[in-house]
Amino acid sequence: MQKIIRKKLSVTLCFFHYFCTVLQIKFEKNIEQFGISKRNDKILLAVSGGIDSVVMAHLFFTAKFNAAIAHCNFSLRGKASDNDATFVESFAKSHKAAFHSIRFDTENYARKHKISVEMAARKLRYDWFESIRTQYGYSKIAIAHNKNDSVETFFLNLARGTGIKGLLGITPKTETVIRPLLFASRKQIENHASRHNIAFCTDETNSSNAFSRNRIRNNIITEFEKINPSFLQTMTENMNRISQYCDVLQPLKNKVISEIVDSGNDKLLIDIGKLHQAENERLWLFEILQQYGFGTERIADIHTALDGESGKKFFSKTHVLLKDRKNLIVSPLKSAEFLSVEIGKNTVEIEYPVSLTIEKKENKNVEIEKEQNVAFLNFDKLKFPLLLRKWQAGDSFTPFGMKGRKKLSDYFIDKKLSQFEKDEQYVLLSAEKIVWLVNCRIDNNFRVDENCRTILKITYNHAEKKH
Secondary structure (H helix, E strand, O other): OHHHHHHHHHHHHHHHHHHHHHHHHHHHHHHHHHHOOOOOOOOEEOOOOHHHHHHHHHHHHHHOOEEEEEEOOOOOOOOOHHHHHHHHHHHHHEEEEEEEEEOOHHHHHHHHHHOHHHHHHHHHHHHHHHHHHHHHHOOOOOOOHHHHHHHHHHHHHHHHOOOHHHHHOOOOOOOOOOOOOOOOOOOHHHHHHHHOOOOOOOOOOOOOOOOOOEEEEEEEHHHHEEEOOOOOHHHHHHHHHHHHHHHHHHHHHHHHHHEEEEEEEEEEEEHHHHHHHOOOOOHHHHHHHHHHOOOHHHHHHHHOOOOOOOOOOHHHHHHHOOOOOEEEEEEEOHHHHHOEEEEOOOOOOEEEOOOOEEEEEOOOOOOOOOOOOEEEEHHHHHHEEEEEEEEEOOOEEOEOOOOOEEHHHHEEEEEEEEHHHOOEEEEEEEEEEEEEEOOEEEEEEHHOOOOOOOOEEEEEOOOOOOO
């Protein structure tokens, strides 16, 4: 009887040992596919302190890789952010690994560059990782994205508007970045941490739906898993097939675009005539322009303007497109180039120079929000296209609730705006009349009143400060 018990216990322990090491085995096999040598390559591990990055670091150290740790403190969660930094530093010391750290003022960077906090954090960390990599001679930067992250990225891109490449999820590697945990689900990572008693930090914001990714993670994907318990694996296989379709279609894409586009002297020339001749011209226009930061709505506006008058300009955050007589001319944006952006009657969103969401509503039981980043305007009094530009000396308007006109320069003094805030102030105009001091106050003449039939609601995204 004792022999039988010992035999069962031995089998159980063997099974448990295998189950505990299966993630390690798959990890090391996956690393081999990246062409990384344990002896020769120095790897920089991006470790936030969360479960994914700590487990990734644990797997690297268990496999005896020559690895160092890099940690970013984004100063977004007060003391919790500082505690994460302290934990990661201690973790690095326990493994006798080199430790690099930095603190960012992420919110200020996002405000200054007019991007979301999520985008600011991404930009800051990847730029810093690359600077550390080159300075200390690391061959690769390892990021702990997993299978769940890749599926969430698929839905994020789908929601925002994307081409076929945006449906591939997260790229396993680039020239300097590797993501060796993409084969593993979040559940597998959690199980590995539990079985090996791996300590990590918990970010309470992961359960908050304030961020787009969290809403997809906590709401959308959980609903799909109710329909298909193997949804993550199914989506991974779907993305792999899309990747294969991409490879098959790439030669066709290259051929069509090469016939339409000519590049040189830091400019891109899109032949409008040849674009018209191509089947599915709007698809090809999207494939050409989305890589230069032009979003779905802006590309739709450009497509509508193809046969319109010359001289019209469209802006992304990085480039300007000029509608010429025979060509669309795309070039890098210089600050001096930006004068104004037109907003048509059917425009629903612009991304540059500020992010605005635009909605037209019937004036029936509409609740007028008292938020300075939202303008409710009398659509019937507006003359299109509206014009968005920076304020200029001599500009004046009638602030909401007042009767007399006031110069913007005087209004800024009253509100004690800093020079930076004044330099970054935009105005929205209708027939050369200011209708909204963006993210601040509307003109009283364009307010919604009892005679207003239609409302134009404009939301300034990434609003940070009240004036």
